[in-house]
Amino acid sequence: MGNYAENNMRLGIFVLVGLIVLIFAFYMVGKNKSIFGGNFELKARFSNSNGLMKGSNVLYSGIQAGTVKSLKLINDTTIEATLLIDNEVKSFIRKNAIVTIGTEGLMGNKVIQITPFKGNSPLVKEGDLLESKKVASIDEMLQTLSRTNDNIAGISDGLRQTVVEINKSTLWKLLGDKAAANGIESTINQMHQASINANAFSKDLEMILSETKSGKGTAGLLLTDTAFATQLRMALVGIKSAGDHANELTLQLNQMASDLKKDLDNSNGFLNFLVKDSLMIKKLNATMDNIEKGTDGFNQNMEALKHNFLFRGYFKKLEKEKEKRKTIDQSLRIDK
Amino acid sequence: MKLWTLTEGNKEFINETGSITKFANRFFIVGMKPRYEFKELLTQCYLIGYKSLPLVALTGFIMGLVLTMQLRPSLIVYGVESQLPEMVGISIVREVGPVITALIFAGKIGSSIGAELGSMKVTEQIDAMEVSGINPFKFLVATRIISTTLMLPILTVLADAIALFGSYIGVNINSVTSFSLFFTQVFQGLDLNDLLPAVIKTFFFGFAVGVVGCYKGFNSNKGTKGVGIAANSAVVLSSVLIFIIDLLAVQIADLMGLNY
Amino acid sequence: MGTIESTAGSSEDKSTVIVVEHLYKKFGDNVVLDDFNLKVFTQENVVVLGKSGSGKSVLVKCIVGLMKPDSGRVYVLGEDIATLKEDELDLLRTKLGFLFQSNALYDSMTVRENLEFPVRRHWEGMEQAEIDSKITEALENVGLEDTIDMLPSELSGGMAKRIALARAMILKPEIIFYDEPTAGLDPVTAREINALILKMKRKYHTSSIIITHDMECVKHTADRVLLLLEGKCYMEGTYKDLEQSTDKKIKQFFELES
Numbered sequence: 001m002g003n004y005a006e007n008n009m010r011l012g013i014f015v016l017v018g019l020i021v022l023i024f025a026f027y028m029v030g031k032n033k034s035i036f037g038g039n040f041e042l043k044a045r046f047s048n049s050n051g052l053m054k055g056s057n058v059l060y061s062g063i064q065a066g067t068v069k070s071l072k073l074i075n076d077t078t079i080e081a082t083l084l085i086d087n088e089v090k091s092f093i094r095k096n097a098i099v100t101i102g103t104e105g106l107m108g109n110k111v112i113q114i115t116p117f118k119g120n121s122p123l124v125k126e127g128d129l130l131e132s133k134k135v136a137s138i139d140e141m142l143q144t145l146s147r148t149n150d151n152i153a154g155i156s157d158g159l160r161q162t163v164v165e166i167n168k169s170t171l172w173k174l175l176g177d178k179a180a181a182n183g184i185e186s187t188i189n190q191m192h193q194a195s196i197n198a199n200a201f202s203k204d205l206e207m208i209l210s211e212t213k214s215g216k217g218t219a220g221l222l223l224t225d226t227a228f229a230t231q232l233r234m235a236l237v238g239i240k241s242a243g244d245h246a247n248e249l250t251l252q253l254n255q256m257a258s259d260l261k262k263d264l265d266n267s268n269g270f271l272n273f274l275v276k277d278s279l280m281i282k283k284l285n286a287t288m289d290n291i292e293k294g295t296d297g298f299n300q301n302m303e304a305l306k307h308n309f310l311f312r313g314y315f316k317k318l319e320k321e322k323e324k325r326k327t328i329d330q331s332l333r334i335d336k
Numbered sequence: 337m338k339l340w341t342l343t344e345g346n347k348e349f350i351n352e353t354g355s356i357t358k359f360a361n362r363f364f365i366v367g368m369k370p371r372y373e374f375k376e377l378l379t380q381c382y383l384i385g386y387k388s389l390p391l392v393a394l395t396g397f398i399m400g401l402v403l404t405m406q407l408r409p410s411l412i413v414y415g416v417e418s419q420l421p422e423m424v425g426i427s428i429v430r431e432v433g434p435v436i437t438a439l440i441f442a443g444k445i446g447s448s449i450g451a452e453l454g455s456m457k458v459t460e461q462i463d464a465m466e467v468s469g470i471n472p473f474k475f476l477v478a479t480r481i482i483s484t485t486l487m488l489p490i491l492t493v494l495a496d497a498i499a500l501f502g503s504y505i506g507v508n509i510n511s512v513t514s515f516s517l518f519f520t521q522v523f524q525g526l527d528l529n530d531l532l533p534a535v536i537k538t539f540f541f542g543f544a545v546g547v548v549g550c551y552k553g554f555n556s557n558k559g560t561k562g563v564g565i566a567a568n569s570a571v572v573l574s575s576v577l578i579f580i581i582d583l584l585a586v587q588i589a590d591l592m593g594l595n596y
Numbered sequence: 597m598g599t600i601e602s603t604a605g606s607s608e609d610k611s612t613v614i615v616v617e618h619l620y621k622k623f624g625d626n627v628v629l630d631d632f633n634l635k636v637f638t639q640e641n642v643v644v645l646g647k648s649g650s651g652k653s654v655l656v657k658c659i660v661g662l663m664k665p666d667s668g669r670v671y672v673l674g675e676d677i678a679t680l681k682e683d684e685l686d687l688l689r690t691k692l693g694f695l696f697q698s699n700a701l702y703d704s705m706t707v708r709e710n711l712e713f714p715v716r717r718h719w720e721g722m723e724q725a726e727i728d729s730k731i732t733e734a735l736e737n738v739g740l741e742d743t744i745d746m747l748p749s750e751l752s753g754g755m756a757k758r759i760a761l762a763r764a765m766i767l768k769p770e771i772i773f774y775d776e777p778t779a780g781l782d783p784v785t786a787r788e789i790n791a792l793i794l795k796m797k798r799k800y801h802t803s804s805i806i807i808t809h810d811m812e813c814v815k816h817t818a819d820r821v822l823l824l825l826e827g828k829c830y831m832e833g834t835y836k837d838l839e840q841s842t843d844k845k846i847k848q849f850f851e852l853e854s
Binding site for chain 2: 004007008010011014015017018019021022025026028029030
Binding site for chain 2: 660661662686696697698713714718
């Protein structure tokens with residue numbers, strides 16, 4: 001009989017351990033879904049739920065804070081989400097906190113992120129409506145990108161024209177003028193720098209494009225990822241500033257060119273100094289090459305952009321507009 | 337009437353299906369009435385549950401480890417290696433854990449019940465019990481069916497836990513992760529909808545193993561050959577039944593919207 | 597227990613314990629029992645004699661309800677076996693003892709547990725000391741007190757048979773069935789078993805049905821003999837009647853012996 005009791009003890013331990021594991025598992029699962037423990041409700045409104053679902057997680061500053069209890073259509077442009085938030089974080093969320101819809105991980109579920117906003121504000125109360133912020137959608141970002149590229153294309157065109165103008169200008173006559181020569185030297189240095197910059201930017205752009213392209217391959221979902229989106233946006237800002245920079249440069253170059261012209265018209269001194277400086281000439285040539293390469297790079301990027309499926313629509317639209325303009329011009333000419 | 341011109345095998349199959357259903361029905365009618373054989377039930381629970389733990393633990397551990405190592409390359413292709421714990425957790429808890437454990441259980445317990453009751457039948461021990469006024473259906477069958485029904489879920493839960501531990505080691509073979517991070521990730525991927533149907537279906541698995549094992553043993557033919565056949569067919573039939581129940585479970589869960 | 601009924605079966609005032617009427621049973625096309633009738637009176641040893649495969653075992657299994665007859669009625673202690681519910685049948689069976697041909701000792705249990713098993717279930721809440729005394733008594737009856745902690749697999753054929761008898765007797769049944777009690781035993785052991793059967797009858801005043809083809813057994817234990825041939829009761833009488841019979845079919849049983 002002793003053996004029987006011992007076996008019963010073992011059986012008891014076995015069953016208890018099993019039950020504890022099971023209860024633990026239910027607790028862990030329940031904890032994720034806010035089944036246990038106190039909680040309260042908050043509300044937020046969005047124009048687009050982006051695939052948010054009932055039960056999606058709510059993060060406060062990146063920490064699990066609750067779940068989405070329900071989603072309700074208020075009207076044709078507004079969706080109200082009721083959030084079930086753990087009481088633990090209640091004392092941290094203020095009324096001016098901002099609610100956004102984000103993505104969990106690379107291809108994960110949609111989550112709601114509550115981000116604290118600077119400045120003092122009273123704490124939230126049960127049922128408060130929090131302000132939501134629209135995160136720039138990927139479509140919009142890509143449109144900005146193409147506009148920026150357009151700008152860059154225009155800039156590089158301008159750059160090219162300037163270079164041509166410089167080439168056309170009677171540079172050799174210029175070489176005698178020492179002041180002009182100094183000016184040219186510094187300008188050329190600046191141009192050198194600009195072309196290097198332009199090259200680098202075109203490479204950046206190329207990288208972004210290839211990333212976008214491969215995004216189509218592995219998973220279109222990549223495009224809905226917020227992390228990638230911010231990266232893209234940053235790159236776009238870079239390109240834009242580069243474009244601005246380049247624009248300034250062209251302006252300067254234009255100025256330089258007109259200055260040179262003036263110089264040429266007015267005087268013909270110190271040309272010999274420059275002519276003898278072979279190093280300078282080499283530099284000049286290399287710079288010209290660089291500029292050309294840079295603009296080539298831009299052109300290639302533009303081509304690539306045109307071929308990219310994402311921008312195809314946009315470029316088609318652009319072409320259509322061009323054609324429209326042409327026909328308008330023609331009709332205007334005919335009118336004349 | 338062409339439907340009824342069945343081959344001998346078909347007839348036997350249908351006949352047996354009916355017999356097993358009757359047998360299971362008898363369990364609910366006779367087995368659920370007093371008197372209850374608590375002592376025998378505990379003994380059977382000990383033999384069926386506790387004694388199966390080492391085997392189930394070993395298979396569970398290997399299962400978790402192997403599953404993790406096999407899944408890793410595919411996940412690396414998609415660049416979601418970090419999802420390994422979630423993925424393994426879901427597959428173990430939802431499917432692999434319950435089914436593999438049930439199959440191992442059917443192999444060990446189904447055959448032992450079939451052989452034990454079969455040899456008791458052959459040596460007239462069941463008759464002896466019956467004529468001494470002890471209902472063998474209550475004493476032998478009901479206790480075993482209840483034991484398998486109650487013990488398999490517990491075994492499965494433990495096997496799941498051990499499989500996840502195996503998986504943790506599997507993850508750590510190629511990379512390093514902390515125990516708590518691993519389990520947080522596992523439970524991140526798990527939902528009540530994953531856990532509940534998986535636990536519920538193991539009760540049915542256990543019931544099937546118990547009923548089939550007892551039926552085969554209780555109705556075994558005379559002779560040692562009959563005992564062998566009883567043990568063997570108990571394993572085969574209960575394994576098949578486990579898969580059929582699994583199929584039904586996934587469809588029912590689907591209908592109830594638990595599979596999204 | 598002084599008074600011993602030496603001439604059982606002869607007196608008419610004794611009540612019946614088992615009545616079998618028009619029993620009919622067949623397996624496939626093989627008719628095993630064909631309109632078989634039997635009456636057993638209290639404290640009477642009835643031997644059912646027959647060749648192996650003649651349906652003797654089927655008969656007793658029908659009587660205790662292990663098999664369902666195709667037709668016919670069986671009354672045990674006044675109750676119709678066929679109409680009893682499972683629980684009522686279990687209760688009735690506590691008054692019956694059955695010694696199986698294969699002994700049917702529970703081989704996962706020791707001798708003590710084998711004996712304890714029916715006791716614990718029929719006298720719930722019985723003191724352990726009382727159970728122990730019952731077990732000791734049962735083992736003393738068969739002279740095997742020292743085997744109490746052995747497993748059935750460790751027992752010899754004769755010992756196992758005696759333990760099985762002890763188990764069948766432990767509930768002090770009113771009727772006891774012996775299915776081939778001496779089959780497969782050496783003549784000396786068989787004689788011991790025969791002696792035990794008689795001893796049990798004297799000590800506990802049981803009625804019994806003994807199924808056998810062993811004439812030695814019949815000779816020692818039978819108050820009345822029924823010869824089962826082709827599913828029917830071919831002859832009924834005492835051992836002496838049988839011995840003096842000139843019927844060829846009866847004679848062959850004696851010829852086998854010599």
